[in-house]
Amino acid sequence: MSLEDFFSGPGAPDFLHIFSTCLQSIGTPGFNAQFLELIEQVIKADQCMVFSYKTPRPQCYLTYNERHAKGVQNMVQTYLRDGFKSDPSRVAIEQVRQSGKTLITTMAEAGGDEPFAAAGIGDRLTIIACRDEDVIAMNFFRFKENGRFSISENRLRLDFWNAIAQIVLLHFSERSGAKVRSPLNSLSAREKEICEGMLRGLTADAIAWELDVAPSTVLTYRKRAYEKLGINSKSALFMLCNTGS
Known part of the structure; x- marks a missing residue:
């Protein structure tokens, strides 16, 4: 199902309900579950990770691995330990920090598919956005057998992901408190x-x-x-x- 179908097709009322519930959960420990449901309905990702780049060493805001396939279980700790230093998205992160504009990239567009390919990952969709001094990267993964993400540059898709990114930034802002920002809420x-x-x-x-x-x-x-x-x-x-x- 395309993104357009969620807004104008038979499933639009259900999508609006999920989106509204996610908005209402901002600032509460229940946000992670509502956000993950929203993302699952839209892009069918096998894994999700959200990192903040406010400081030189990234901080994990949200991580969830639905499928416990060998080779991907330790991706988060590998990334936080030193993997972020070789992340091909780092250039894009700095671009967003300077421009303030939301950026959408896939693994192929970012360049460099290691170590993801070795872990059985077929594609990574990354949405990078900023609010005030915080820059976040929302990473969604698909295993090879589930194919690649479909990306179009139409205005609807860009506006949608910009809205989703701002929702995440608003929820995980400093005003929300440490308990709300805990990755354990997943x-x-x-x-x-x-x-x-x-x-x-x-x-x-x-x-x-x-x-x-x-x-x-x-x-x-x-x-x-x-x-x-x-x-x-x-x-x-x-x-x-x-x-x-």
Whole structure:
């Protein structure tokens, strides 16, 4: 389904409802879920990552990996550790910082498809936008078997992505507070509780006692959370949440 169909076709009322719900969730912990539903309805991405480039080292605002395919689970921690230094989108990020204009690129247009191709990624759609001093890059990935993203330069598509980018920037602004900007908001309630316990320095046994569950349950939810966040270790969790361990 094309973007035009979402606005003028039979699915327009449903799309408007999803869009409205996303707008109403700005500034609340429920924003991530509503935003991901909106994106899923539009571009059918297999993975989503949103980074801020307000500082030299990027900060992760949102990450979600629906499919836990081997080779992509640790993309976020690899990127935050040092992968961002070789990101082909860095030039475009600086262009947007200077011009203030939203930019849309695909993996092929940005140049350089490593390490994504090696991880089974067929395409990456990146929307870069800025608001005040913050510059964000919204990255959406598709695996090779699902084909490439369809990009057109018509005004409707550009206006739509500019609106989406400004919604994200507004939600993750400094006025929203650290809890709202947490990438853990993409997790289920239990997965989030487990990760927050780890960030407070609790062991698996201590978290289990606090939540009145078995230690094995804590480990199960921790594994699920790591897979969704694209990480595989406690140190990566601290790095993702921009918290000193």
